Amino acid sequence: KMCTQIKWRTTRWKTHEAVERDYLAQTANYTATxxxxxxxxxxxxxxxxxxxxxxxxxxxxxxxxxxxxEIPRLIVAGVLPTARPTPSALRVARSSPR
Incomplete structure (x- = not known):
């Protein structure tokens, strides 16, 4: 048994601490059992x-x-880009030099 917490956000995240503030407590609670x-x-x-x-x-x-x-929980956190124009669009094309 393993817990996976999946969230979605429409605002850009700036720091690890901000993501942890928003989602860590709920994820850690799910590991209690x-x-x-x-x-x-x-x-x-x-x-x-x-x-x-x-x-x-x-x-x-x-x-x-x-x-x-409590025994500390180990939580692997990952913030991944979604809502790309196509799933294979990994990078935005660079603008031409001026």
Whole structure:
């Protein structure tokens, strides 16, 4: 048994801390009755016309305990671009030099 929390947002995320503030507590609660690890996947459907963030900046591991006596949970968080013009559109074409 493994927990996967999937969320979708229409506003651009700026920091890991902002994503954790918005979604970590609920994801950690879902691990209370199972293994102490989970996936937190967030679809970022904001405007990507300027391009996408590097994948290395968009995936990280969170060590989180809901209390001081609890075994910390390990949560793999990932924020991935969604709402692309086509699924294969990984990058926006560069504008020509002026």
């Amino acid at each position: 199972g293994p102490p690890f989970a996936l937190l996947l967030v679809g970022d459907a904001s405007d990507h016309s300027a391009g996408y963030r590097d994948i290395d900046d968009s995936i990280w591991i969170i060590r989180h305990a809901r209390s001081t006596t």
